[in-house]
Amino acid sequence: MMAHNHLPNLAGLSLEKLRALFAEMGEKPFRATQIIKWIHQRGVVDIDAMTDISKPLRERLKRETCIRLPLITEGFASADGSHKWIIQVASGSSVEMVFIPEAGRGTLCISSQAGCSLDCSFCATGKQGFNSNLTVAEIIGQLWLANRELGGFKGALERPVSNVVMMGMGEPLLNFENVMDAVSIMMEDSAYGLSKRKVTISTSGVVPAIDRMKDFTDASIAISLHAPNDELRSQIMPINRKYPIKELLRAVSGYMESLGDKRVPVIEYTLIAGVNDHRQLARDLAALLQDFPCKINLIPFNPFDLSDYRRPSNTAIANFRQILQEAGYTVTVRTTRADDIGAACGQLVGMVADQTQRSRRLAEQRLQAGAEGKTYSRTDNLAIAADSV
Numbered sequence: 001m002m003a004h005n006h007l008p009n010l011a012g013l014s015l016e017k018l019r020a021l022f023a024e025m026g027e028k029p030f031r032a033t034q035i036i037k038w039i040h041q042r043g044v045v046d047i048d049a050m051t052d053i054s055k056p057l058r059e060r061l062k063r064e065t066c067i068r069l070p071l072i073t074e075g076f077a078s079a080d081g082s083h084k085w086i087i088q089v090a091s092g093s094s095v096e097m098v099f100i101p102e103a104g105r106g107t108l109c110i111s112s113q114a115g116c117s118l119d120c121s122f123c124a125t126g127k128q129g130f131n132s133n134l135t136v137a138e139i140i141g142q143l144w145l146a147n148r149e150l151g152g153f154k155g156a157l158e159r160p161v162s163n164v165v166m167m168g169m170g171e172p173l174l175n176f177e178n179v180m181d182a183v184s185i186m187m188e189d190s191a192y193g194l195s196k197r198k199v200t201i202s203t204s205g206v207v208p209a210i211d212r213m214k215d216f217t218d219a220s221i222a223i224s225l226h227a228p229n230d231e232l233r234s235q236i237m238p239i240n241r242k243y244p245i246k247e248l249l250r251a252v253s254g255y256m257e258s259l260g261d262k263r264v265p266v267i268e269y270t271l272i273a274g275v276n277d278h279r280q281l282a283r284d285l286a287a288l289l290q291d292f293p294c295k296i297n298l299i300p301f302n303p304f305d306l307s308d309y310r311r312p313s314n315t316a317i318a319n320f321r322q323i324l325q326e327a328g329y330t331v332t333v334r335t336t337r338a339d340d341i342g343a344a345c346g347q348l349v350g351m352v353a354d355q356t357q358r359s360r361r362l363a364e365q366r367l368q369a370g371a372e373g374k375t376y377s378r379t380d381n382l383a384i385a386a387d388s389v
């Protein structure tokens, strides 16, 4: 495997990049469509099995390219039909992905980075620090693996994964090029053929990257907002000090305009008791978004070790929702799924080799606190934006 590391990885090339590769090789561009179909539509990664490609070209591809996908190291099935898988990536870290089946659709939540540098206060992924950007093959590989595990390559008309949300570990827009290429493979008809409405990029608000998105994709977007004013948002999301709310909403409006259809972004709001769940904040949120067409997804916080945050009472959640609904918003509240496997998986995704040493400090704090090393990733506070898109 290591010997192949310098070769182009066919599993991580968009149709456009495959075409460029075949042009460089002096081959016809339609070879790109054949390869992308074999790998991403049929799930075939053995070049010898690609029977519509001539033997000499297959031999050449075996010499000059490779097909590498990440590995599943553990899988967990929930009684409610959800699955979590732990994925090992080349940097040595592990990330996780979650599949949630619901009536009429199956949503896969995937990761874009091992760890995260942004340190949102409600998210344990942030507490692990940043390790590495996932490659295109490691991002699209999660969808490939989920299809393999769920029988999605068996030629059935309906694939098990109908929706993808980039809401696992990491900030997708800080791994911009790789995420854009992976999203283009998700939406490519010769590959997974997912509609633009069913692929959602969730961002904490990297404004310059949102401004660039329209030149690369027309996927749907979800915004991690979590507070209706800059003072509070900067406390819980340090990125807000760099890109405050007004700039963020301006950038998202620009992206939505570029789409030229009736889609609206999803605003994610994690409700934390005593921090951002006050009724006045619901009114402030309604006022903030009055000229900003959107849907709102409320996510009751899931407590984790070394976080003092608590989940609000059901009454507080209902009150917050009601204020927004009465102001005319479509509001969904995340329903808890996969509880029975959530904790077990959360224990495993803490294995991020942190280059910023944040995970070492977290481990030391844990020892001092006498905790048992249980960590949760962002997917434990998973918001299925696809509910609303």
Ligand code: SF4
Pocket: 116, 117, 118, 119, 120, 123, 124, 125, 126, 127, 168, 169, 170, 171, 204, 224, 378
């Ligand atoms: S919520 Fe997202 S952006 Fe914030 S620390 Fe977690 S993974 Fe990073």
